[in-house]
Every structure is written in C-alpha cells, then in structure tokens.
Amino acid sequence: MRLTGIAPLPFFGSAVVSLALIAFAILNPDAASALFQVANDWVLREMGWFYMLAVGGFVIFLLCLAISPLGNVRLGPDESVPDYSYGTWIAMLFSAGMGIGIVFYGVAEPIMHFSNPPDAAPGSPQAARDALSITFFHWGVHAWAIYAVMGLALAYFGFRRGEPLVIRSAFRPLLGDRVNGPLGDMIDIFAVVGTLAGLSTSLGLGVAQLNATGAYLFGLPQTINIQLGLIAVVTLLATLTVATGLDNGIRRLSEFILILSFVLMGLILILGPTQFLLQAFVENIGLYIDSFVTRTFHIYAYEPTDWVGSWTLFYWAWWMSWSPFVGLFIARISRGRTIRQFLLGVLFAPAGFSCIWFTIFGDLAIWQDLNVAGGAISRTVAENMPIALFAVFEYLPASAWLAWLAGLLVAIYFVTASDAGALVIAMITSKGDEEPVLWLRVFWALTCGGVAGGLLLAGGLDAVEMAAVIAAAPLSIVMVFMCFGIWKGLTDEVALTASAALPAAPLIGEGSASWRRRLGAIVSHPGKRQVTEFIDRTVTQALDAVQAELARRGHGGEIAREDDAVILRIDLGEGISDFLYRVQPVSRPIPSFALTDAARGEGGRNRYYRAEVFLAQGSRGYDIFGYDREEIIADVVAHYDRYLHYLSLRP
Structure with missing residues (x-):
C-alpha cells in the first residue's frame, strides 16, 4: 500500500508517539501510571494559574470579538453560505464536543459537589445551589470558549484566507512561511497528541458508562477486561462510520442523538418532580450568571485546596487537550457563517443544552437524595461513579426503559466522538485535506481506540484523565498565541476593506x-x-x-x-x-x-x-x-x- 495523501512528518511523528504510548502502557502499566502521576501533579502545581487566566482571557476575547464590527467577517468568501442548517450544525457541534461527558457526569458531578462542596456545608441548600452553579461553570461558556478559539482560528485562516485546514495555519501571521517547515510540523504533532489524550478521556468515560449500563441491564461485571472489549467493539463501529465520511455517517448520527437526548430529558422531566425542576432551572441560570466573573478567576490562592485541581483545572485541561479535535471539527462544518454567528452559536447553543441537561439530571438526583433515597444516591456516586445515572432511574417509573435509552445514547456518543476524532486527526496529518484518504481515517480510528485502551491498562480512568491534563500544557500556550494570530489577521481585514473601495479595472x-x-x-x-x-x-x-x-x-x-x-x-x-x-x-x-x-x-x-x-x-x-x-x-x-x-x- 502506498502512503499517499499524508503530511509525512506530522503523520509519522504522531503515529510513533501514539504507538509508543500504547506499547508503554501495555508493557509496563505500573511505570506508566507513576510517570503520569508525577507529570500531572507538576502541571497542576506550576501551571494551574495559567490555565485559569488563559480560559478567562479566551472568554473575554471572544465576547468582545462577537459584538465588534469584526463579527461581520464571514468564514469564507463574502458570498459564501453555510454548508449545514442551524439545527444540523448545532447537533454536530454538540455530539462531537462533550456528549459522552454529560451522560457520565450528568448525575455524578452535581451530587459530588452537593455531598462534598468546596465552600458550603455538605447537604445544605447552599451546597445544592453551589453544586449546579459550579457544574454550569464547568460545562458552559468557558468550556466552549476553549473550543471556539481553536475553531475560529482554523475556520478563518482555512476558509477566509485559503490556508490548509491544519493547526499551523493559524500561526502564519506570527511565523510567516516558517509554518511550512519543522516548526509547523511540531505544532501539528502537538495537536494530534493532545487530541488523542483528550479523546481518550472521553472514550474512557464512555466505556465506563457503557460497562455500567451492561451491569445494570445484564449483570455484566465492571472490569478492565470488559471495558477493553467494549472499546474494541465500538472502535470497529467507529471505523465503519468514519469510512462513510462526514455527511453520510457523522451528520446523521449527530441529528439522531440530539433527538434522542431531548426524548430522554423530556421523559425524565415528566416522570420526575416537574415543578421543582422547572423552578430549579430558572434559579440555576441566575446563579450561573451571578457567579460568572467570580468563578472565572477563583483559583483558591488564599485557601489552597485540592478541589480546584481535581475539578476546574482538570476540566480546563481536558477541554484544551481536546480543542484541536473539536476546534477543527467545528471549523470544518462552519464554513460560510459570519464570525458573530459562529461565536454566538458555539458559545451559547451547546452550553445552553448542557445547562438544561444538568438541571434535569443533577437537580433530580439532589431532590431524590433529600426526599426519597435517604442519601443513597450520594453513597452510590462516592463508591461507583459510572453507576450514578442508574441509581437515579431506580426511583422513577419505567427504569429499565430509561436505562436502555441512556445506554443507546452513550453508545452513539461514543461512536460519533471516536469517528469525528479520527476524521480530524486524519485531516491534520494529510495537509488539511477535508476528505482524507480512507486508509488514513481507518488508521486513526483504530489508533484512538488503542490509546484509550492502553491508558485504561495503565491506571484506569485516573490515568486517562491525567493524560489530558499533561497534554494541555503545551496546547494552552499555543492557543494564547492563536488569539494574537486571529486578532492580527482580522485587523488586516479593515485595511483590506478600505483598499477594496478603489474602482475596479474594466474587463478587457x-x-x-x-x-x-x-x-x-x-x-x-x-x-x-x-x-x-x-x-x-x-x-x-x-x-x-x-x-x-x-x-x-x-x-x-x-x-x-x-x-x-x-x-x-x-x-x-x-x-x-x-x-x-x-x-x-x-x-x-x-x-x-x-x-x-x-x-x-x-x-x-x-x-x-x-x-x-x-x-x-x-x-x-x-x-x-x-x-x-x-x-x-x-x-x-x-x-x-x-x-x-x-x-x-x-x-
């Protein structure tokens, strides 16, 4: 087989790093786990402040850009139109962004903040309020601002300025033609490795949730061997899906899972304490807005705690390590939209969906824990987090049907995340080709599954999560410079528009x-x-x-x-x-x-x-x-x- 359609150094460099990581994790899992722990602790200790400052800066930068006249610039030629309708576009954004995560953490995170809050008495009304406010903060605008920085840079330079749809293109205003050399290759390799780490985190959470579904429905044991088998099965399904391309595979699955998600939320809303959930949603929105600025920069400098590293910093690192994947994917599907449309859609539509989801599942879990479960849900989450969702179903009618729907949702989220990730990595390692050759897409789909499996062997979910934190360190710096590149490129648009006012030369x-x-x-x-x-x-x-x-x-x-x-x-x-x-x-x-x-x-x-x-x-x-x-x-x-x-x- 001839290796055609690739960028040699990004492909081989990324492949060697990925395969070496798989081999190291499989052959010496104890050493791999220890190494990940040391690196993870160093990153959180030395770079935590930078993660918080960078993400706050991303939010401010993007909101200012959205309301400025530069928001009218189109991601493509001036007469271009979007490739997808709003509904399809948002469905594809969300399914690739954090679908597995909200199912896994939908009950678990609010309950954990409720039973072990950072700033309130456990189990108190204030702890309940803080639990949802913190969860909204972790999964809301800040998370999508990280994706939007990467996506905007790629869409602008790729579709507006004709650069290849790869990470290095965003650095042309800063590095000039040097982006075509080894420096640009290294940027793309960082992007691929970070994508694999972030994707492995989602796949690790997804396989744990799938295993929990099997345990609840069929009595399947929750073991590493079972989870490795599930990764193998879903990776094969993802390989088949990624081979069909963006429009035929990922698009249809994305639309289906968005509909399925609303069906599941609607059933929970009807079967649960409906009035309480509606009231809680209104209050949660107010709490989120009220604490937006405070939480953005709250790193507990005056009262040091491990909580911020285990939660907020982990999430910021996870989103940043995954940002090349999600950013490139949302850029790929956003051609033709204006910057304002892109930013308002990316920042608020999926974040709004997440807020509805966490209110329905998180507040339901808290209400049940206080009223009918007698603290059983909190104990279940503390002992076995993946089973948290099914602990809530136990107190609702038709629990088995709800479990089947949730299991189907996780399986499809798993497939769409894996195949979208493989497509994006294939694009990065093929000089930005929007339709990479089939063998390359298949190779990266299999590699994504291999990395997730290797990290599970090296220490389970903890190792998977630590890999994301470590991979985010270089990418956080890269993304800050991306913001400068975007600003420099857009300010050139002002002068270009003025020069275009000159009368055109007549045709000959x-x-x-x-x-x-x-x-x-x-x-x-x-x-x-x-x-x-x-x-x-x-x-x-x-x-x-x-x-x-x-x-x-x-x-x-x-x-x-x-x-x-x-x-x-x-x-x-x-x-x-x-x-x-x-x-x-x-x-x-x-x-x-x-x-x-x-x-x-x-x-x-x-x-x-x-x-x-x-x-x-x-x-x-x-x-x-x-x-x-x-x-x-x-x-x-x-x-x-x-x-x-x-x-x-x-x-």
Missing part, C-alpha cells in the same frame, strides 16, 4: 466571443481536470507575462507552483509583505437550482471546481475560469494597484 475583450465564452464557463460547472488545465495554460501564461513586464521595469517577481495552484509573488522590499496573486482549484457544491441532468454530468456528481483567486489576505471569493489571458492580466494589475493602496493605509 468585451466582444461577442468573450462574453459567450464567459457565460459558458459560468453555467458549465467544470470538473477538477478542466480547471487544472485552465490554470496550467491560460493562468500561467498570464502570470508569466506580468512577471516578465515587472522584470523589464526592474521589479522583483517570481512564479511558483504549489500542488495544483499557481502563484505570482512580487517582492516589495525588506520588511514589507510581498504581493501574492494565487489561483487554485476549489471544490464547491453545485447549487440546487443548477442540479439538472446536464449539470450533474459525470456519474451524478454534485460538486464542481472553481479557479478561485487568493491574495495574501485570503480568498477573494470569485471564479476566473473562462477568463482569457488579457482579462487575467487586468485582474492581476487591478489587485496589485489595490494592494499598494492597502499598504499605504496600514498603521
């Missing part, structure tokens, strides 16, 4: 043959081969002519090829950014109104290619397929004129 060759040829190109929906040939011939000839004329006038310019793209680069001197005019094939869906039999063409295809123009600031959003040589030259000259004006406006 407006005779009958010219307009007929252009009209034919607009309605033809060409394939990749046609567009590539057009770039190789007509576009290259036009850029050669411009470069030759510049040379004759004593200006530096060069033509370069990069994959299927052709690039004209004009050197403007030391310390001044070069002018770039790049033309490359870009795949787009054929619009529904154009999907006639003739448009579908070869084999019923529903995508076509455009010869899109990219400048240094990204895609200009228009197609020059069908332009003749003189028209392309006129387009280059017009953009060069605008770029010189743009430079004069920069601060």
